[in-house]
Amino acid sequence: MRIVRTINENYVKSRVPRGFNLSAARAVQRRLSGLVVEKPLSERRLVAGLDVAYVGNTAVAAAVIVDSISKAVMDSAVIYTRVDFPYIPTLLSFRELKPMVMAYKSLERAPHVVMIDGHGIAHPYRLGIAAHFGVTMGMPTIGVAKSLLYGECDVDVDASPILDPATGDQLGAVIRCGAGLGPTFISVGNLISLPDAVRLARELCVSSVMPLPILMAHRLANKAKKSIKPQSG
DNA sequence: GCGACAG
């Protein structure tokens, strides 16, 4: 099935907190997206995955490093931090970037590339959270999402390109990791090429729509969440 | 005209 998704800026405007300067935020997104670099990835052995879970206004961010060859977990970290900004489509970075950076910095080892739960440049301003993180940290990053925020593609077709409805530019690609599994949306975050991003994502999608590093970060964040929320376990 | 919208 072909889907086309665009963003209603008025909806975004209606959800933004009072006092938040939306046009300034858009200007920042446009400026930082200009710093995204697409190039082949050289080192790719150690791959980190980042994900965030919530308990009320407390974010539980997890980072896990997986060896892409042996699939062994090499390092992991979890942090807790208060978040103030709400979830608003196209402004996810303003809510989750800091927690992700904190978890990433808590790692003892340095990965070669980072996979993030969210889009890279497949974003109306070409700065999804994976691209934002990549430019901010100067790291190669890949955006991996379970649903489409912005763009046009064929969700049933493996390798279907995600195109910008406005310009026709390719923003990413759909991959299908197995029968019975939904689509996974891949896009460049920073310092990687789309073919390299797609190749690495495919290699690490083991019986799940999410690649191993992100899947493990997701599980770690939810496990850690239980330790501060004992009433539901 | 109203509504949809990464996590």
Next chain:
DNA sequence: ATCTTGTCGC
């Protein structure tokens, strides 16, 4: 994302 029971399927 999170709120939530039992239930169908591999």
